[in-house]
Amino acid sequence: MQRTAIFLDRDGVLNQSIVKNGKPYPPSTLSELIIPDDVIPALKLLKVLGYLLIVVTNQPDVARGSTTRSMVESINSALLEKLPLDEILVCYHDDKDNCTCRKPLPGLLISAAQKHHINLESSFMIGDRWKDIAAGQNAGCKTIWLDNNYEEQKPKLPNFTATSLIEAALWIQHSKISSHINLSQGNQSEDSSRLKSKDIC
Numbered sequence: 001m002q003r004t005a006i007f008l009d010r011d012g013v014l015n016q017s018i019v020k021n022g023k024p025y026p027p028s029t030l031s032e033l034i035i036p037d038d039v040i041p042a043l044k045l046l047k048v049l050g051y052l053l054i055v056v057t058n059q060p061d062v063a064r065g066s067t068t069r070s071m072v073e074s075i076n077s078a079l080l081e082k083l084p085l086d087e088i089l090v091c092y093h094d095d096k097d098n099c100t101c102r103k104p105l106p107g108l109l110i111s112a113a114q115k116h117h118i119n120l121e122s123s124f125m126i127g128d129r130w131k132d133i134a135a136g137q138n139a140g141c142k143t144i145w146l147d148n149n150y151e152e153q154k155p156k157l158p159n160f161t162a163t164s165l166i167e168a169a170l171w172i173q174h175s176k177i178s179s180h181i182n183l184s185q186g187n188q189s190e191d192s193s194r195l196k197s198k199d200i201c
Contacts, residue, residue, distance in 0.1 A: 002119040006046050006172070007109055007136065010057035010088070012128035012148055013165060014039055014079060022151025024128070026059065026075075028067055033075055035082060038166035043084050045169045049176055051123075052116055055079070055088040056108040058131065063094040087112065103127075104134030109141065126168050130155040142175075144168045 010026070011017045016034040017024030027033045043053055055076075061067040069092060076088045089108045091101040101107035113120050125136025128146040133155035136143040145158040146168065162168040 002117050002122075003052055004050065005052040005054050005112065005116065005118045005123045007112070007123065007125040007139075007141065008053065008055050008085075009127035009129070009132045010055050010076075010079070013126055013146055014055065014083065015075075017128070017148070019148075019150070024148065024150055026061065026067070026072075028071070030074060030078060033078055035079075036165070038164050040083065042165040042169040045166075045173060047084055049173060051172075052086045052118065053084065054086055054112050054116075056091075056103065056112070056125075056135070057088065058091050058103050060092070060094040060102070062092045063097065086116075103131040104138060106135050106139035109135060109139040113139070124172060126165070127155075133158045144171065 008014060012024050014035065015027065016036060018027060018032060019025070046053060059067075059072045062069050062072060072090065072092070076090070079085065080088060089112060091099065091103070091108060093099040093102050095102070099105075099107070101111070109120065109125065112118060120140045123141045124144060125132060125139070125141045126144045126146065127133055127136070128148050129150070130153045133143045133145050143155075143158040144160045144162055145155050146165065147161055147163055160168070160171050162171065
């Protein structure tokens, strides 16, 4: 049986980014790790809706030498302890490494889908940067952009734009309810058609 997932970027989605000159950066220490108040309620709602919660994050500062892998892992461990997440997947490469796991390529999402038997077309990618949205689109997911007003390239054609994770979660809830209603109406229409056909016969 296939499952559905919410893929989440880390910095700027689950925790606040450190914004310098309009560009976001990850926290460099545990003391800089700040989780917005709406994040836990949003994740709990998505869990109730039946989604796996999988973080897919680029952390190229490790390859660039401006942070360590152990610091990234410490921040990830803190998030796993505080938040109802199922898994955190990390790409530690820089662009020059030409790996398939670095967003905007969909390698991390595809790997998670294979491991957890995830239906990507019924899943969502939530991110605050264009590479997150492109990765979700390249994997075949629906996408939600969290607009944090960065001064950088904007994503192209996300399915929805939000300004907070709870707004994104509520939109997913509404979308799921709407799809169930449409499916139910379709089934009722099919049943009615069968009855009419039976009456005619």
